[in-house]
Amino acid sequence: MEGTGKLGQGFDHSDENATRVPVHQQVYAQLRDAVLFGELAPGQAVTIQGLIERTGAGMTPIREAIRRLTSEGALEFRGNRRVVVPMLTVDAIDDLIFLRETVESRLAEHAAEKITATDIAALEKIDSQVDEAITRGDVSAYLRQNFAFHAKLYAVANAPILMDVANSVWLRFGPSMRVVCGRMGTQNLPDNHKTALDALKAKDAQATADAMREDVVQGMEQIREALLDGTAFSDTID
Amino acid sequence: MEGTGKLGQGFDHSDENATRVPVHQQVYAQLRDAVLFGELAPGQAVTIQGLIERTGAGMTPIREAIRRLTSEGALEFRGNRRVVVPMLTVDAIDDLIFLRETVESRLAEHAAEKITATDIAALEKIDSQVDEAITRGDVSAYLRQNFAFHAKLYAVANAPILMDVANSVWLRFGPSMRVVCGRMGTQNLPDNHKTALDALKAKDAQATADAMREDVVQGMEQIREALLDGTAFSDTID
DNA sequence: CTAATCAGAATTTGATCATATTTTCATGAC
DNA sequence: GTCATGAAAATATGATCAAATTCTGATTAG
Numbered sequence: 001m002e003g004t005g006k007l008g009q010g011f012d013h014s015d016e017n018a019t020r021v022p023v024h025q026q027v028y029a030q031l032r033d034a035v036l037f038g039e040l041a042p043g044q045a046v047t048i049q050g051l052i053e054r055t056g057a058g059m060t061p062i063r064e065a066i067r068r069l070t071s072e073g074a075l076e077f078r079g080n081r082r083v084v085v086p087m088l089t090v091d092a093i094d095d096l097i098f099l100r101e102t103v104e105s106r107l108a109e110h111a112a113e114k115i116t117a118t119d120i121a122a123l124e125k126i127d128s129q130v131d132e133a134i135t136r137g138d139v140s141a142y143l144r145q146n147f148a149f150h151a152k153l154y155a156v157a158n159a160p161i162l163m164d165v166a167n168s169v170w171l172r173f174g175p176s177m178r179v180v181c182g183r184m185g186t187q188n189l190p191d192n193h194k195t196a197l198d199a200l201k202a203k204d205a206q207a208t209a210d211a212m213r214e215d216v217v218q219g220m221e222q223i224r225e226a227l228l229d230g231t232a233f234s235d236t237i238d
Numbered sequence: 239m240e241g242t243g244k245l246g247q248g249f250d251h252s253d254e255n256a257t258r259v260p261v262h263q264q265v266y267a268q269l270r271d272a273v274l275f276g277e278l279a280p281g282q283a284v285t286i287q288g289l290i291e292r293t294g295a296g297m298t299p300i301r302e303a304i305r306r307l308t309s310e311g312a313l314e315f316r317g318n319r320r321v322v323v324p325m326l327t328v329d330a331i332d333d334l335i336f337l338r339e340t341v342e343s344r345l346a347e348h349a350a351e352k353i354t355a356t357d358i359a360a361l362e363k364i365d366s367q368v369d370e371a372i373t374r375g376d377v378s379a380y381l382r383q384n385f386a387f388h389a390k391l392y393a394v395a396n397a398p399i400l401m402d403v404a405n406s407v408w409l410r411f412g413p414s415m416r417v418v419c420g421r422m423g424t425q426n427l428p429d430n431h432k433t434a435l436d437a438l439k440a441k442d443a444q445a446t447a448d449a450m451r452e453d454v455v456q457g458m459e460q461i462r463e464a465l466l467d468g469t470a471f472s473d474t475i476d
Numbered sequence: 477c478t479a480a481t482c483a484g485a486a487t488t489t490g491a492t493c494a495t496a497t498t499t500t501c502a503t504g505a506c
Numbered sequence: 507g508t509c510a511t512g513a514a515a516a517t518a519t520g521a522t523c524a525a526a527t528t529c530t531g532a533t534t535a536g
Contacts, residue, residue: 061517081491161330
């Protein structure tokens with residue numbers, strides 16, 4: 001069958017078997033990225049029927065994906081069985097800044113203790129792509145590569161619970177981040193990754209944590225200011 | 239249909255609201271409480287088929303509930319589509335202690351700023367039930383009432399994102415908490431709620447946060463020590 | 477005469493289940 | 507010990523039912 005095969009299969013590492021990745025995971029990954037990288041605007045409705053058409057998948061795996069994303073804060077129940085991409089409030093962004101500061105800096109400490117030369121090389125490669133995206137003015141690429149940098153650091157830290165929290169935080173500010181970047185371009189975006197990399201090479205946990213905290217706070221403050229200003233979000237659906 | 243009707247439906251004394259609460263939410267709540275209050279042991283397998291028999295519900299709502307609990311850290315994928323109640327490692331409990339300390343104390347600060355006389359009365363009532371459970375030596379009641387106290391504080395704080403994180407943390411240490419309490423009884427359990435209540439009455443955010451942090455650390459350290467000791471978890475399934 | 481409001485029909489969407497299709501694990505034959 | 511076979515469990519689909527929103531049109535107030 002497969003029909004139009006809209007799911008795209010993503011990356012199938014460890015392949016040989018075609019249907020190795022369950023459909024509900026594919027739908028999850030697809031929808032997750034859509035939220036994380038701002039393909040869905042804050043306030044936008046997400047319907048099961050719409051996803052059936054969009055992905056070509058059946059109803060059950062889509063329901064599962066939506067449930068999962070809802071638990072993770074990427075989606076939100078809005079009263080009568082309506083699901084939307086959440087809109088950030090100022091209170092919410094304050095909590096997100098707090099969480100990201102504390103969790104991300106602790107992850108950075110863990111990472112500094114465990115990092116290998118291979119990991120550092122991988123991080124430097126990703127960071128060069130972040131730089132490239134910034135100079136190109138490619139917002140979408142910046143968002144993806146910047147996330148990839150942080151995600152790699154989380155993976156090195158090897159603390160699954162903290163990583164879950166951090167990922168949930170990303171899902172919650174992702175859509176707004178996209179709106180802000182779309183307005184301001186890539187020029188004013190933070191990139192303290194070089195400082196962090198130096199600290200990682202020296203295996204200096206405290207310095208790594210400080211660098212990452214700085215990076216986090218700078219980025220999150222941009223969203224916060226845009227939120228206070230209000231104009232950036234005037235066209236999002238309420 | 240309905241057959242044995244094992245779901246219990248809560249309260250529906252023949253009134254008009256028959257299916258008001260969706261089945262997937264009922265299954266979720268039931269399974270959530272089972273994990274939170276230690277009715278399922280760490281390492282225990284959770285199967286879809288088993289839940290169909292246990293709850294009498296269909297397959298789809300059960301899948302949704304399992305997906306949701308998995309995102310929240312209450313359940314864990316164990317390789318080949320096997321789902322189990324996670325077992326805590328020492329590394330994990332360290333991260334949970336860190337998270338609970340930071341998140342719970344911040345929630346306490348928020349709560350102190352927003353609390354009303356009605357809220358304080360409700361908290362005092364719950365706390366008296368905690369005391370009662372301790373003197374009775376009723377582990378199950380202690381776990382439920384103690385959670386109710388903290389949950390009420392979260393609700394007062396009115397910070398949904400932090401509350402999600404806190405709830406996820408509870409789900410992750412719940413099963414182990416039960417094992418530890420089952421061994422040690424209710425006598426050595428922490429109860430800094432009185433101190434917290436005094437601080438709340440004075441609307442002293444810092445003192446409230448300190449009291450709750452103390453409460454949290456004392457409780458979590460018991461789990462940590464039991465984990466290091468090892469004997470308490472010797473009979474849990476690996 | 478226009479515009480606003482409300483009732484009821486129609487359409488859309490979500491919830492649940494029964495069923496078909498894999499996949500895995502265990503058991504036993506070679 | 508390895509491979510085949512069968513039972514059990516999970517994945518995925520589509521059908522069916524229920525609820526809600528939207529649409530339509532008529533009645534009425536301004």
